[in-house]
Amino acid sequence: MDEFALIRKHFQPLVPGSSDVVLGIGDDCALLAPPAGEELAITTDTLVAGRHFDLKARPEDIGWKSLAVSLSDLAAMGARPRWFVLALTLEQPEEAWLAAFAQGLKAQAAAAGIALVGGDTTRGPLSVTITAMGTLPAGKAMRRSCAKPDDVVCVTGTLGDAALALQLGLATQCARFDADREYLKLRLNRPTPRLAAGHDLRGLARAAIDLSDGLAGDLRHILEASWVGAEVWVDKLPRSEAFERLSPPASRLPLQAAGGDDYELCVCIPPERVAEARRKLDVPLTEIGRITREPGLRWLDAGGGPLAFELRGYNHFS
Amino acid sequence: MDEFALIRKHFQPLVPGSSDVVLGIGDDCALLAPPAGEELAITTDTLVAGRHFDLKARPEDIGWKSLAVSLSDLAAMGARPRWFVLALTLEQPEEAWLAAFAQGLKAQAAAAGIALVGGDTTRGPLSVTITAMGTLPAGKAMRRSCAKPDDVVCVTGTLGDAALALQLGLATQCARFDADREYLKLRLNRPTPRLAAGHDLRGLARAAIDLSDGLAGDLRHILEASWVGAEVWVDKLPRSEAFERLSPPASRLPLQAAGGDDYELCVCIPPERVAEARRKLDVPLTEIGRITREPGLRWLDAGGGPLAFELRGYNHFS
Numbered sequence: 001m002d003e004f005a006l007i008r009k010h011f012q013p014l015v016p017g018s019s020d021v022v023l024g025i026g027d028d029c030a031l032l033a034p035p036a037g038e039e040l041a042i043t044t045d046t047l048v049a050g051r052h053f054d055l056k057a058r059p060e061d062i063g064w065k066s067l068a069v070s071l072s073d074l075a076a077m078g079a080r081p082r083w084f085v086l087a088l089t090l091e092q093p094e095e096a097w098l099a100a101f102a103q104g105l106k107a108q109a110a111a112a113g114i115a116l117v118g119g120d121t122t123r124g125p126l127s128v129t130i131t132a133m134g135t136l137p138a139g140k141a142m143r144r145s146c147a148k149p150d151d152v153v154c155v156t157g158t159l160g161d162a163a164l165a166l167q168l169g170l171a172t173q174c175a176r177f178d179a180d181r182e183y184l185k186l187r188l189n190r191p192t193p194r195l196a197a198g199h200d201l202r203g204l205a206r207a208a209i210d211l212s213d214g215l216a217g218d219l220r221h222i223l224e225a226s227w228v229g230a231e232v233w234v235d236k237l238p239r240s241e242a243f244e245r246l247s248p249p250a251s252r253l254p255l256q257a258a259g260g261d262d263y264e265l266c267v268c269i270p271p272e273r274v275a276e277a278r279r280k281l282d283v284p285l286t287e288i289g290r291i292t293r294e295p296g297l298r299w300l301d302a303g304g305g306p307l308a309f310e311l312r313g314y315n316h317f318s
Numbered sequence: 319m320d321e322f323a324l325i326r327k328h329f330q331p332l333v334p335g336s337s338d339v340v341l342g343i344g345d346d347c348a349l350l351a352p353p354a355g356e357e358l359a360i361t362t363d364t365l366v367a368g369r370h371f372d373l374k375a376r377p378e379d380i381g382w383k384s385l386a387v388s389l390s391d392l393a394a395m396g397a398r399p400r401w402f403v404l405a406l407t408l409e410q411p412e413e414a415w416l417a418a419f420a421q422g423l424k425a426q427a428a429a430a431g432i433a434l435v436g437g438d439t440t441r442g443p444l445s446v447t448i449t450a451m452g453t454l455p456a457g458k459a460m461r462r463s464c465a466k467p468d469d470v471v472c473v474t475g476t477l478g479d480a481a482l483a484l485q486l487g488l489a490t491q492c493a494r495f496d497a498d499r500e501y502l503k504l505r506l507n508r509p510t511p512r513l514a515a516g517h518d519l520r521g522l523a524r525a526a527i528d529l530s531d532g533l534a535g536d537l538r539h540i541l542e543a544s545w546v547g548a549e550v551w552v553d554k555l556p557r558s559e560a561f562e563r564l565s566p567p568a569s570r571l572p573l574q575a576a577g578g579d580d581y582e583l584c585v586c587i588p589p590e591r592v593a594e595a596r597r598k599l600d601v602p603l604t605e606i607g608r609i610t611r612e613p614g615l616r617w618l619d620a621g622g623g624p625l626a627f628e629l630r631g632y633n634h635f636s
Contacts, residue, residue, distance in 0.1 A: 031395070039350065043436060046407055048407055052440070125445075129405045129438075131449040141341070141349055
């Protein structure tokens with residue numbers, strides 16, 4: 001089957017007849033009608049086989065996660081997902097692989113209400129690049145650069161699940177595990193971008209970022225962009241029950257603070273607004289620290305004493 | 319140097335302070351302000367090392383061409399270039415390579431007036447994915463699906479130069495050639511997207527496509543989308559002087575009709591509007607055939623007789 005037939009067969013059904021899609025897949029460009037008076041949020045992410053996912057990963061999971069990581073960026077701005085384009089590079093177009101990949105992609109697209117409007121397929125080492133677009137009222141996006149001293153640092157959900165799943169070798173296992181391991185595996189392979197939380201935090205949080213590279217590195221981006229520092233209380237980092245039961249105590253902090261792949265939101269909220277934010281959200285919101293005037297990121301133990309180690313986020317080129 | 323420093327150093331200067339860029343590189347998403355009442359045209363393209371360009375290609379040329387191929391898609395719709403995002407996958411971040419790549423990219427971005435607003439860098443086999451966006455008045459885009467019987471099929475510029483350069487092995491040679499070979503090499507490595515022509519053809523041409531995979535395959539997309547056929551007069555296919563002098567006569571037709579990488583526009587224009595289109599354009603426009611009610615693509619020789627061969631476009635997966 002040639003490229004064009006292949007695209008039509010597996011990806012065309014992903015294009016819903018939304019009124020803001022003037023022209024979908026099948027021309028030189030897609031044509032979109034952005035809502036009047038809204039800003040457009042755009043993000044692009046590449047997942048490379050052997051680096052961001054295992055070569056033996058299930059194609060359904062690759063499809064899901066490729067889109068989820070971009071949606072997580074939209075969530076961090078508080079944007080509503082609208083459209084995405086897919087650049088897919090494959091060694092060999094195997095139809096079963098493509099069908100499964102499209103199925104995972106479709107499940108995530110449907111969950112987020114985002115339409116596939118275009119793409120490119122090329123032959124080469126397996127990788128997936130998705131560019132996703134969302135919209136939001138002008139001037140209302142959450143940025144990294146607006147945190148202020150005394151803001152409360154909060155995170156959605158729990159941290160460290162995906163990194164623990166990776167450490168336990170659960171990523172590509174097909175066997176069904178017990179409930180804890182199944183949960184951790186899902187957290188790694190099928191992350192849930194916090195779109196509703198991002199939307200609801202807009203107007204309450206001053207600054208936000210999504211946790212893809214690990215709390216240590218990602219929070220540092222907020223601190224540098226906002227010219228502030230932070231204290232983080234290590235014993236407050238939220239853990240799932242599965243993480244609690246399966247993580248070796250000595251690994252907990254590195255997994256939670258630098259493990260990456262959480263796809264939770266880290267936000268800085270004025271103290272008087274934290275209660276409202278917690279009420280509003282569809283997901284737990286945990287206070288893990290506060291923004292300080294003094295620059296730098298300080299990790300504090302349960303007694304409030306400084307922890308004498310340096311945690312850094314995942315850096316693609318280091 | 320880490321990823322973030324590297325991006326800042328080489329790509330940050332590519333972001334002009336345009337008023338429609340609310341927030342550029344450095345947050346979870348870029349924020350853009352689309353002009354009111356305009357449609358957004360979006361296209362994504364991946365160039366893979368060893369497939370779309372030689373592993374020994376000059377990074378300046380890879381930077382230029384990666385953006386040019388996406389701009390060519392915007393040109394085919396008649397859209398004005400606005401913003402692009404860059405997903406760059408590299409085996410190893412070498413600063414000299416990156417600086418040269420960024421320089422080529424910047425030259426093409428400046429020529430087209432398009433702003434780099436975001437990106438992602440990952441480690442892996444070398445490839446470049448660019449997603450480019452343009453805007454145009456609502457309802458005015460040129461599409462593939464609107465050609466009608468008796469429309470004149472025209473192409474901008476000349477065909478076959480890039481394919482001949484590839485055949486002559488000029489792509490990665492650093493030595494300076496004679497003028498003809500230099501010209502052909504430039505046509506391959508530094509294609510010129512026909513943005514002004516695309517803009518000016520909007521409202522005159524009924525259907526358009528950019529010639530990236532070769533006339534045979536690309537024109538067929540118009541025919542299939544418009545439910546029509548076409549006759550193409552082989553001796554009318556426009557040739558550059560360099561092509562005329564250096565192409566072996568037996569190779570001319572395959573190079574011009576199926577060689578690919580031309581990045582010219584192929585448009586279908588009502589006969590009474592061809593003269594106006596030719597006057598208006600900043601680049602030669604040549605009549606090469608006409609649209610027919612009868613489906614299929616027929617190649618005719620100088621005497622009007624059918625040529626008994628089948629030419630197909632480049633197909634990424636076949």
